[in-house]
Amino acid sequence: MTPNDPAQAVDNDHPTKPNKDRFAAARAWWSEAWDEGGTLHEKWEDVRRAPGAGWHGMANWIKAVAAIAGASLVILLFNGAVGVLLDTAHRILTAVPDVQVGNNTSTGVWATIDNPVRSYIAAHTAGLPITASTVYTLWQITGLFSLLAGFITRNNGIRLTWTCWGLAGIAMVWTTTPDTSRTVATAIAVLAWTTASALALRGLSLRPQFHSSVHTGAPQVTLQPQIHIPAQSDGSAPDNVRHLNH
Structure with a gap:
């Protein structure tokens, strides 16, 4: 058979199937991930402990997923509510008769x-x-x-x-x-x-408001207790000392 045989080219167009080594590697990774300390095992433990740990104790990735899911739900509900409100407002605004020049129906x-x-x-x-x-x-x-x-x-x-x-x-x-x-x-x-x-405009007043404060002129007295001891002369007895005669 010549190298330019078209049958050979057709056979090469079919994709090759994954070999057994790839399946074995995938099974090995899956088993290792679910073993104690593995990635999937740790994630599952985070999910299992989340109800008892509360918001502050749960893993950060669970908080992020919950926050994204909650924000998506709020946006979805808000989008639906805005659509309903706009549709209702449009119906209310277009429910009145058309106003035209000369079409004045008010009386009195x-x-x-x-x-x-x-x-x-x-x-x-x-x-x-x-x-x-x-x-x-x-x-x-x-x-x-x-x-x-x-x-x-x-x-x-x-x-x-x-x-x-x-x-x-x-x-x-x-x-x-x-x-x-x-x-x-x-x-x-x-x-x-x-x-x-x-x-x-109930309660509105055009009069300027003046705010005055009264300050009493009572002086402020500061008490500072002090003890004054008269100076004594060195080596001399005071002249006001009298000896008693027995």
């Missing part, structure tokens, strides 16, 4: 404030990836939240949000209302906002 005194806001939002949201109805719903939620949270918590950040929300609403009323009734509509919006601010 509230319509003087609400209709210009609705018209302003509808006219200035063209081309945005968010609909006018969603913006209007967010506008209402922001005002209601800052009103209630400002009344309950008295937080300065929430109060600032309420202030900006009210000023923006007044500006929208002033911009959208026709010239003939702009002044009256803006005045009604200012009165409504300041009335509601009595709740949102």
Whole structure:
């Protein structure tokens, strides 16, 4: 048979099977790893002692595996929760009717404030990836939240949000209302906002606060007890000594 025989090349294409020496080496390593002092035996002992040793006494590699597993579970749950919350928020925000220019359904005194806001939002949201109805719903939620949270918590950040929300609403009323009734509509919006601010800005005072402290002028007396011994003359008797005559 010639060296260029194609049958010989086909036979060489098949992978060779592991020989007995490799299987013997693998069995030897497995047996050695499970012997006392081996790698797998020590790992198994760490797992067996972990329930009784507690978190501080268990092996570090078990702590690392438990921490990674716990973090993965938290991320998985958080990812699912965020998806549910975003889906719920999307449904809530898109459940309201579409806001369009001229589609003002408010009545009474509230319509003087609400209709210009609705018209302003509808006219200035063209081309945005968010609909006018969603913006209007967010506008209402922001005002209601800052009103209630400002009344309950008295937080300065929430109060600032309420202030900006009210000023923006007044500006929208002033911009959208026709010239003939702009002044009256803006005045009604200012009165409504300041009335509601009595709740949102509860406890806020514009008066400067002075903190004074009273210090008494009583002198501080320091007692330092000392014993003074009069100096005695050397070798001479004191002149105030009298001898008794027997």
